[in-house]
Amino acid sequence: xxxxxxxxxxxxxxxxxxxxxxxxxxxxxxxxxxxxxxxxxxxxxxxxxxxxxxxxxxxxxxxxxxxxxxxxxxxxxxxxxxxxxxxxxxxxxxxxxxxxxxxxxxxxxxxxxxxxxxxxxxxxxxxxxxxxxxxxxxxxxxxxxxxxxxxxxxxxxxxxxxxxxxxxxxxxxxxxxxxxxxxxxxxxxxxxxxxxxxxxxxxxxxxxxxxxxxxxxxxxxxxxxxxxxxxxxxxxxxxxxxxxxxxxxxxxxxxxxxxxxxxxxxxxxxxxxxxxxxxxxxxxxxxxxxxxxxxxxxxxxxxxxxxxxxxxxxxxxxxxxxxxxxxxxxxxxxxxxxxxxxxxxxxxxxxx
Amino acid sequence: xxxxxxxxxxxxxxxxxxxxxxxxxxxxxxxxxxxxxxxxxxxxxxxxxxxxxxxxxxxxxxxxxxxxxxxxxxxxxxxxxxxxxxxxxxxxxxxxxxxxxxxxxxxxxxxxxxxxxxxxxxxxxxxxxxxxxxxxxxxxxxxxxxxxxxxxxxxxxxxxxxxxxxxxxxxxxxxxxxxxxxxxxxxxxxxxxxxxxxxxxxxxxxxxxxxxxxxxxxxxxxxxxxxxxxxxxxxxxxxxxxxxxxxxxxxxxxxxxxxxxxxxxxxxxxxxxxxxxxxxxxxxxxxxxxxxxxxxxxxxxxxxxxxxxxxxxxxxxxxxxxxxxxxxxxxx
Numbered sequence: 001x002x003x004x005x006x007x008x009x010x011x012x013x014x015x016x017x018x019x020x021x022x023x024x025x026x027x028x029x030x031x032x033x034x035x036x037x038x039x040x041x042x043x044x045x046x047x048x049x050x051x052x053x054x055x056x057x058x059x060x061x062x063x064x065x066x067x068x069x070x071x072x073x074x075x076x077x078x079x080x081x082x083x084x085x086x087x088x089x090x091x092x093x094x095x096x097x098x099x100x101x102x103x104x105x106x107x108x109x110x111x112x113x114x115x116x117x118x119x120x121x122x123x124x125x126x127x128x129x130x131x132x133x134x135x136x137x138x139x140x141x142x143x144x145x146x147x148x149x150x151x152x153x154x155x156x157x158x159x160x161x162x163x164x165x166x167x168x169x170x171x172x173x174x175x176x177x178x179x180x181x182x183x184x185x186x187x188x189x190x191x192x193x194x195x196x197x198x199x200x201x202x203x204x205x206x207x208x209x210x211x212x213x214x215x216x217x218x219x220x221x222x223x224x225x226x227x228x229x230x231x232x233x234x235x236x237x238x239x240x241x242x243x244x245x246x247x248x249x250x251x252x253x254x255x256x257x258x259x260x261x262x263x264x265x266x267x268x269x270x271x272x273x274x275x276x277x278x279x280x281x282x283x284x285x286x287x288x289x290x291x292x293x294x295x296x297x298x299x300x301x302x303x304x305x306x307x308x309x310x311x312x313x314x315x316x317x318x319x320x321x322x323x324x325x326x327x328x329x330x331x332x333x334x335x336x337x338x339x340x341x342x343x344x345x346x347x348x349x350x351x352x
Numbered sequence: 353x354x355x356x357x358x359x360x361x362x363x364x365x366x367x368x369x370x371x372x373x374x375x376x377x378x379x380x381x382x383x384x385x386x387x388x389x390x391x392x393x394x395x396x397x398x399x400x401x402x403x404x405x406x407x408x409x410x411x412x413x414x415x416x417x418x419x420x421x422x423x424x425x426x427x428x429x430x431x432x433x434x435x436x437x438x439x440x441x442x443x444x445x446x447x448x449x450x451x452x453x454x455x456x457x458x459x460x461x462x463x464x465x466x467x468x469x470x471x472x473x474x475x476x477x478x479x480x481x482x483x484x485x486x487x488x489x490x491x492x493x494x495x496x497x498x499x500x501x502x503x504x505x506x507x508x509x510x511x512x513x514x515x516x517x518x519x520x521x522x523x524x525x526x527x528x529x530x531x532x533x534x535x536x537x538x539x540x541x542x543x544x545x546x547x548x549x550x551x552x553x554x555x556x557x558x559x560x561x562x563x564x565x566x567x568x569x570x571x572x573x574x575x576x577x578x579x580x581x582x583x584x585x586x587x588x589x590x591x592x593x594x595x596x597x598x599x600x601x602x603x604x605x606x607x608x609x610x611x612x613x614x615x616x617x618x619x620x621x622x623x624x625x626x627x628x629x630x631x632x633x634x635x636x637x638x639x640x641x642x643x644x645x646x647x648x649x650x651x652x653x654x655x656x657x658x659x660x661x662x663x664x665x666x667x668x669x670x671x672x673x674x675x676x677x678x679x680x681x682x683x684x
Contacts, residue, residue, distance in 0.1 A: 061539035061542075062510075062539055198396050198566055199567060199568075199610055199611050200395055200606060200607065200610050200629065200630040200633075201395075201633065202610070202611075203610035203611075203612075203628065203630075204631075206612075207626045207629055226612075227540065227614045228612040228614040229612050231612070231614055231615065232612040232620070232627075233624075251620045255616045255617075255620065256616070256618065256619060265541055266541060267616055269540045269543065269544040271614055272613045272614065273572050277573075285541060285545075289512070341617075343618075
C-alpha cells in the first residue's frame with residue numbers, strides 16, 4: 001500500500017481515521033404497548049482504521065450496515081456509542097462550528113446522482129456552495145476553483161451554467177465528485193458511488209477517482225456490493241454482515257485466502273462463470289436472505305445461514321481476531337474449517 | 353423447428369415535440385427456440401427495454417412500431433387485436449420487471465396476485481387458483497409458502513418479491529418469458545439464486561427466455577445466444593460462449609473490458625491499472641445519423657468507417673454476425 005509521504009503528519013501516525021466500537025441502533029417501535037421497544041442493530045460494534053492515501057472498502061449485502069457506518073462517520077446519523085477519531089480528534093462529540101470545520105476535510109459522494117443534486121440550481125453554484133459555506137477564498141478565487149474542479153473531473157467550463165437535468169448520469173456523478181472535492185477534503189466516502197451507473201460509465205468514474213487519489217493523495221472509504229469493483233479498487237476490505245465486520249483483510253489476502261464462510265458465499269456468487277464458480281457455488285453459496293436486524297439473537301450473526309455452524313456459534317458472539325498480517329476474522333471455527341481451494345480450475349472445452 | 357419467437361426487422365420510432373418521428377430501434381431481428389435463452393445486452397438508452405415492450409405491445413405513448421414483424425408461435429403479434437393481446441399477455445407470454453416493488457400491487461396479497469392470473473386465463477375457481485398459487489410459491493422456493501401466500505408485497509424482501517414475480521410470470525407456463533434486468537435491484541448472493549431458479553424452471557417448463565441486461569459478463573452463464581444492442585441497432589449477435597470468448601465489435605470488446613471481474617486465488621497487482629473505458633456516451637435519440645452509431649466512441653474508427661453508412665450485420669462465423677466495417681482486421 002502506498003502512503004503519500006508528504007501527507008504523513010509530523011508525529012508519524014499513518015492512520016487518518018480510527019473507528020472504535022461504533023454502534024448505531026434505531027428504535028423500531030414495540031410489538032405491544034407495554035413491551036420494551038425493539039431496536040434495529042444497524043451497526044453493532046464496528047472498529048477499523050484507515051491509512052492515509054489508501055482506499056478502505058466496505059462490502060456487504062443490503063441491510064449489512066455499510067451505509068449506516070459511513071453516515072455515522074460523516075455524522076449524518078447519530079451514533080448510539082463509539083468513537084470516530086479523524087485527524088487525531090474524536091469527532092463524535094463535536095457540534096456547531098467545530099463540527100463544520102471538521103467536515104471540511106470529510107466529504108461524501110452518494111449512489112444516486114439524480115437525487116444528490118438540486119434540480120433548480122446551476123451546476124457551478126452547487127460546486128461552489130461548499131466553498132461559500134466554509135468561507136474558502138474570495139469571490140474570484142472561488143470562481144476560478146469551480147472552473148478548475150470541472151476540468152479535473154473532465155467537464156467543460158460551460159458545464160457550470162447548466163442545470164442537473166442537462167447532464168447524463170455519469171456527468172452528474174462527476175459533478176457530485178467535483179462538489180465533494182471543492183473544500184479539498186482528506187477523506188471522501190463513496191457510498192455505492194458507481195452502482196447506479198452503466199458499466200462503461202462505471203469504468204470512467206473509477207478511473208477518475210483513482211486519478212484524483214494519485215494527484216491529491218486522497219483517502220477513500222469505498223462502499224459497494226460489487227466484489228469485482230471492491231477487489232480492484234480497494235487496498236483493504238471489510239466484509240460486513242448484519243451490522244458487524246465478519247472479516248477484514250488487505251485485498252490480496254481476502255481473495256486468495258478468505259477465512260469467513262460468509263466471505264466464501266459472497267465470493268462464490270461473484271466469481272466469473274466457469275468450473276470454479278460451479279464448484280464454489282455448490283459448496284459455499286448460502287440459501288435465503290439475511291435475517292432481520294431487529295433485536296438479533298445472541299451468537300454469531302451468520303450462524304442461522306452458515307453451513308458450518310454448531311451450538312457454540314448460536315450462543316456466543318465471535319470476536320474479530322487476527323489470523324494473519326492485517327487479516328482479521330470473526331468466526332469460532334476458523335481454524336477447524338480451513339480455507340477452500342480458490343485456485344483457478346483447469347478449463348475443459350469452451351466456457352460460456 | 354420453428355422458433356417460439358421471431359422478431360424480423362423490427363423498427364420503433366418516437367414522436368418528438370415537433371411531431372417528427374425519431375428512430376428508437378432500427379431493423380432488429382432475432383429468433384428464439386423453445387427452452388433457449390437470448391440475452392439483449394447494452395447500456396441504458398440502447399433500446400433493450402423498448403424491444404421488450406414492443407414484443408409485449410406495451411410501448412409507452414408516443415412510441416410506434418414503424419416496421420417489421422413479431423411472430424409468437426406462428427401468430428403475428430402486430431396484427432393481433434387488443435383483446436387478443438390481453439389474452440396472450442400473462443398466458444403465452446409474460447414479463448418480469450426490474451423493480452419488483454413497483455410491479456406488484458401493494459393492496460393485494462401475493463397469493464391473490466398469482467391466483468388472479470390463473471383465474472383470468474385458466475378459468476380456475478377462486479379456491480383452485482389459490483391452491484395453485486401456493487404450489488407456485490413452493491416452486492420458486494419460498495419457505496412456508498402457505499403462510500407467505502397471505503403476505504402483502506411490503507412484508508417481503510426484494511429477493512422474495514422477485515420470486516413472486518417469477519411465479520406469477522410462469523403460472524400459465526408461457527411459451528415466452530421476458531426478464532428485464534430481473535436481478536439488478538438484488539444483492540449478489542440473491543442474484544445468483546434467482547439466476548439458478550430461472551435456469552431450473554426453464555429446464556422444467558421449456559420456456560424461451562429473453563433476458564435483458566447491461567452486464568455482459570453475468571449473462572454468459574444463463575444465455576445461449578447474445579445480441580448486443582447499441583443506439584437502437586443490433587451490432588453483434590451470436591452464441592453466448594463465442595461472443596464472451598471472441599467478441600468482434602469494438603463496443604462488445606469495450607463492454608467486456610470495462611467490468612472489473614473478481615479474480616480469486618491470484619494475488620492482486622500492487623499498482624492500479626486503469627480499467628478499459630469506452631469514452632463518451634450513447635448518442636441520444638435524434639442524434640443518430642446514417643453512419644455507424646459507435647463511430648464517435650470507437651478507438652478503431654478509420655477514414656473508411658467515416659465515409660460509409662452503418663455496416664450491415666455480416667457473418668464472421670456460423671451464427672456469429674458483426675456490424676463493423678473493420679471486423680475482419682480487428683479479429684486478426
